[in-house]
Amino acid sequence: MKQIQSVEEWETVLGESNNGPVFMMKHSSTCPVSAAAYRAFEAYETDIPKNFMIVQDNKDISRAIEEGLGIRHESPQLFLVKEGKAVWDASHYDIAQTTIEKAIEENS
Structure with missing residues (x-):
């Protein structure tokens, strides 16, 4: 899993979704629900690239994801992105x- 730490890295991930699906997770480092979702996501074996960002450390990335995908912010939140669009998303216990x-x- 790759940690995204800048808006530019997020934009790269979004661009990579034109070549195939990618996962992007918004993770809260202080929330037990987010910790459980993160563990489930981390443990899931897939060839699809898995990315995450920590909301508390990167609010600008969180806003860029919200604006770019057009989906209201929640945390934790997981997206499957394909061709620059979220084709699936889940939050909280649905992850x-x-x-x-x-x-x-x-x-896929």
Whole structure:
């Protein structure tokens, strides 16, 4: 998993979605729900690139994701991005290995 630490890195990830799907997660370092979602995402085995950012450290990236994908901010939040658009997103307890697997099946 790659940690995204700048808006420019986010824009690179968004551009990479034109070559195939990518995951992007907004993670809260202080929330136990986010910690559980992060663990589920981290443990899920896939060839799809997995990226995350820490909301508290990078509010500018969080805003860029919200504006770029047109989806209201929540945390934790996981997106499957394809061709510059979120084809799937989930937040809070909906981020689990079973939902991630279903998102891949439906959108890859």
